[in-house]
Amino acid sequence: MKEIKIAILGMGTVGGGIYRLIQRESKNIEHKDGVRLVVKKTLALAYSVDVPESVKAKDIDEILSDGEITMVAEVMGGIEPAKEFVLKCLKAGKTVVSANKDMISQNWPDLDAAAKQGGAGLYFEAAVGGGIPILRALTDSMQANTVTEIYGIVNGTTNYILSKMDDFGQEFDVVLKEAQELGYAEANPASDVEGLDARYKLSILASLAFHGRVPVDKIYLEGITKVTRMDIGIARELGYVVKLLAIGKKLADGSVEARVHPTMLKKDHPLASIKGSFNAIFIEGSAVGEMMWYGKGAGDFPTASALVSDMVYAAHQEVHPYATFDNRYEADQVIINDNWVTEYYVRVDVLDQPGVLARIAGLFGAHNVSIESVLQKSGSGSAAPLILVTHKANEQDLRAAIEEIAGLSEVLGAPSVIRVEK
Amino acid sequence: MKEIKIAILGMGTVGGGIYRLIQRESKNIEHKDGVRLVVKKTLALAYSVDVPESVKAKDIDEILSDGEITMVAEVMGGIEPAKEFVLKCLKAGKTVVSANKDMISQNWPDLDAAAKQGGAGLYFEAAVGGGIPILRALTDSMQANTVTEIYGIVNGTTNYILSKMDDFGQEFDVVLKEAQELGYAEANPASDVEGLDARYKLSILASLAFHGRVPVDKIYLEGITKVTRMDIGIARELGYVVKLLAIGKKLADGSVEARVHPTMLKKDHPLASIKGSFNAIFIEGSAVGEMMWYGKGAGDFPTASALVSDMVYAAHQEVHPYATFDNRYEADQVIINDNWVTEYYVRVDVLDQPGVLARIAGLFGAHNVSIESVLQKSGSGSAAPLILVTHKANEQDLRAAIEEIAGLSEVLGAPSVIRVEK
Numbered sequence: 061m062k063e064i065k066i067a068i069l070g071m072g073t074v075g076g077g078i079y080r081l082i083q084r085e086s087k088n089i090e091h092k093d094g095v096r097l098v099v100k101k102t103l104a105l106a107y108s109v110d111v112p113e114s115v116k117a118k119d120i121d122e123i124l125s126d127g128e129i130t131m132v133a134e135v136m137g138g139i140e141p142a143k144e145f146v147l148k149c150l151k152a153g154k155t156v157v158s159a160n161k162d163m164i165s166q167n168w169p170d171l172d173a174a175a176k177q178g179g180a181g182l183y184f185e186a187a188v189g190g191g192i193p194i195l196r197a198l199t200d201s202m203q204a205n206t207v208t209e210i211y212g213i214v215n216g217t218t219n220y221i222l223s224k225m226d227d228f229g230q231e232f233d234v235v236l237k238e239a240q241e242l243g244y245a246e247a248n249p250a251s252d253v254e255g256l257d258a259r260y261k262l263s264i265l266a267s268l269a270f271h272g273r274v275p276v277d278k279i280y281l282e283g284i285t286k287v288t289r290m291d292i293g294i295a296r297e298l299g300y301v302v303k304l305l306a307i308g309k310k311l312a313d314g315s316v317e318a319r320v321h322p323t324m325l326k327k328d329h330p331l332a333s334i335k336g337s338f339n340a341i342f343i344e345g346s347a348v349g350e351m352m353w354y355g356k357g358a359g360d361f362p363t364a365s366a367l368v369s370d371m372v373y374a375a376h377q378e379v380h381p382y383a384t385f386d387n388r389y390e391a392d393q394v395i396i397n398d399n400w401v402t403e404y405y406v407r408v409d410v411l412d413q414p415g416v417l418a419r420i421a422g423l424f425g426a427h428n429v430s431i432e433s434v435l436q437k438s439g440s441g442s443a444a445p446l447i448l449v450t451h452k453a454n455e456q457d458l459r460a461a462i463e464e465i466a467g468l469s470e471v472l473g474a475p476s477v478i479r480v481e482k
Numbered sequence: 483m484k485e486i487k488i489a490i491l492g493m494g495t496v497g498g499g500i501y502r503l504i505q506r507e508s509k510n511i512e513h514k515d516g517v518r519l520v521v522k523k524t525l526a527l528a529y530s531v532d533v534p535e536s537v538k539a540k541d542i543d544e545i546l547s548d549g550e551i552t553m554v555a556e557v558m559g560g561i562e563p564a565k566e567f568v569l570k571c572l573k574a575g576k577t578v579v580s581a582n583k584d585m586i587s588q589n590w591p592d593l594d595a596a597a598k599q600g601g602a603g604l605y606f607e608a609a610v611g612g613g614i615p616i617l618r619a620l621t622d623s624m625q626a627n628t629v630t631e632i633y634g635i636v637n638g639t640t641n642y643i644l645s646k647m648d649d650f651g652q653e654f655d656v657v658l659k660e661a662q663e664l665g666y667a668e669a670n671p672a673s674d675v676e677g678l679d680a681r682y683k684l685s686i687l688a689s690l691a692f693h694g695r696v697p698v699d700k701i702y703l704e705g706i707t708k709v710t711r712m713d714i715g716i717a718r719e720l721g722y723v724v725k726l727l728a729i730g731k732k733l734a735d736g737s738v739e740a741r742v743h744p745t746m747l748k749k750d751h752p753l754a755s756i757k758g759s760f761n762a763i764f765i766e767g768s769a770v771g772e773m774m775w776y777g778k779g780a781g782d783f784p785t786a787s788a789l790v791s792d793m794v795y796a797a798h799q800e801v802h803p804y805a806t807f808d809n810r811y812e813a814d815q816v817i818i819n820d821n822w823v824t825e826y827y828v829r830v831d832v833l834d835q836p837g838v839l840a841r842i843a844g845l846f847g848a849h850n851v852s853i854e855s856v857l858q859k860s861g862s863g864s865a866a867p868l869i870l871v872t873h874k875a876n877e878q879d880l881r882a883a884i885e886e887i888a889g890l891s892e893v894l895g896a897p898s899v900i901r902v903e904k
Binding site for chain 2: 081088193345354364366373381
């Protein structure tokens with residue numbers, strides 16, 4: 061029996077989940093995997109579960125200086141002091157498991173270097189998709205594949221909000237408020253609804269899938285705050301569902317698309333039926349074809365499942381594996397393609413006057429954007445929404461066309477643009 | 483760079499897939515994983531791809547005696563000579579990757595012993611769910627969980643047939659014939675449509691998930707040959723979809739349910755939307771909750787994806803891991819519970835006479851089966867189908883009731899019984 065003494069940094073929802081899960085499943089893990097996990101120390105400002113006083117550490121040094129502790133779970137969240145603590149643990153040779161997508165995605169090279177320096181492992185399955193074991197699937201089960209496409213529903217809060225808007229025809233603000241009351245959205249919801257959380261996760265996911273670093277700040281970002289119930293309703297009429305997707309593609313020329321934005325998906329796409337707070341990741345691999353993983357993307361036990369499973373996995377490694385893009389691939393960073401090709405849904409509120417459609421269609425044409433279908437909805441008073449779905453077009457052409465269309469005197473307000481995939 | 487010289491036993495669809503996939507992805511695998519896979523020998527009676535004569539082995543001894551060959555892919559199918567060859571390879575210390583669910587599920591203890599004797603690895607991700615990496619997820623990513631439920635669509639042929647019967651309202655025989663013409667079903671379809679293939683896979687899946695051997699012959703088996711378009715149509719009316727499911731459950735008392743049979747699932751269940759030849763495995767874990775994996779369950783490249791990924795994984799192991807139920811768990815075999823509790827759909831064709839329903843309901847009641855709903859369909863002439871859906875009942879009670887109901891003089895033909903889950 062291999063006994064591993066661990067420390068937990070952060071004892072909120074997830075830290076408490078780890079603590080309780082180890083208590084509950086430790087006998088089972090000993091039987092199955094021959095590993096005994098013992099929580100020797102915890103470090104936190106506040107505790108979501110009861111922990112004996114003797115286990116509570118005063119400071120990080122108490123953990124760093126304890127040679128018996130060989131593994132540390134970091135679930136504090138945020139950048140500092142999490143980053144400082146994790147770097148110190150890694151350099152001291154303590155393997156770290158973490159759920160901190162924010163910190164990892166933005167400091168990966170430093171963390172990687174510290175882990176190698178200390179001969180420690182760095183595992184973060186819990187950082188993407190919560191309990192869904194997508195990262196290990198990429199590294200340990202898809203090696204025969206070149207991954208060409210990723211489509212992820214990786215933020216439960218936004219998926220819950222969009223699902224509710226669709227099911228009940230409610231506006232974003234109304235559903236957000238309700239989600240906040242139910243605890244599904246934070247008091248400050250920006251990280252979720254602006255797409256920042258999904259962007260951190262895509263950075264990790266795409267970097268591992270494409271074996272080249274996809275930095276957070278190179279990922280195009282658009283949250284769900286401007287999605288209206290009208291657009292969701294029209295999408296439904298057209299046979300689509302609106303989801304906040306984290307999209308990564310590796311093109312034939314080796315460049316990479318990386319973008320987080322509201323996306324219309326055909327309603328029979330496997331991702332379209334992922335409802336509420338669930339997450340799902342859909343991948344296209346060169347050998348395996350379509351694959352999808354579905355499960356709980358957040359919560360105490362689902363997230364703790366990934367963290368504790370990482371501990372057991374780490375306990376079996378003679379030599380810890382590291383992400384493969386760092387030294388073994390020719391380029392440290394991928395080339396980002398920001399002029400992707402996709403279809404577009406465009407809603408323009410226009411004055412109901414003759415010639416408006418012709419002028420708008422003309423501007424699209426001038427920018428090489430061809431129209432697949434046009435739908436005129438009845439409006440109120442002299443204005444009416446005009447809905448256009450384009451054929452495949454370049455993102456930059458589309459943006460140039462929209463800018464000019466927005467400037468037309470017959471156009472009221474900013475056009476609503478939602479990208480259409482599959 | 484670690485160079486691994488391999489042999490492929492069997493060069494049909496999947497063997498050819500392995501050969502071509504290694505050619506196509508080898509540079510990529512070298513970059514990402516630092517492993518170079520070289521096919522040194524192949525052994526087959528017939529070849530689906532061109533292979534240089536110098537690579538073709540005369541017999542298994544040529545491979546066994548070649549000390550350079552450290553890894554063997556067995557994709558011959560069937561029990562013999564596959565079993566003999568694999569046992570010899572393992573004892574000679576050659577790691578084996580295999581897609582042979584039939585051979586593995588029925589000879590696991592012998593294979594396991596031979597692998598340990600030779601210090602070789604034995605990997606068979608491809609045996610369940612084709613390209614879906616479900617087995618490694620269970621062993622390497624779900625360690626913090628006690629798996630309590632498995633529901634698998636693990637046979638693409640039957641899923642294709644049932645999907646077609648549902649979509650087009652066609653009878654089993656018609657769709658089977660079409661599937662055979664399209665190559666989706668074998669000329670001798672018994673292994674698929676009688677559920678044998680799904681049973682082999684459930685044996686492997688449940689054994690790993692529950693950490694106790696679930697022998698093939700202890701698994702209840704019922705294929706799809708008796709499923710009628712009428713039952714599928716009524717299921718649809720009632721809000722259900724009919725799927726051939728491989729079901730495993732671990733009960734609180736430690737006993738295990740293991741059964742393969744046509745099953746009605748609520749149409750909003752994630753498995754209900756898995757169409758055509760795709761596979762999906764839905765699992766309930768104690769920490770992670772609901773999880774589902776979806777992907778291609780067969781085909782040259784999807785299956786080769788699992789086999790080649792197993793090779794790369796195996797190449798990184800200092801000490802090969804073995805299934806954990808063999809020596810490390812208290813019981814070698816699990817206790818099978820064959821009196822499971824579920825709901826039932828029952829269709830009885832009855833003579834349209836007064837008192838028939840009362841007699842049938844009485845027999846159910848006498849066997850502790852209570853009725854949730856009754857639906858009388860209009861029939862032809864003097865006969866009419868009577869549809870009953872039960873509350874939760876014991877399997878043995880239900881069977882006893884059905885046996886007596888089948889003996890009633892007003893009942894025409896054998897009652898149709900489909901178990902209802904979720």
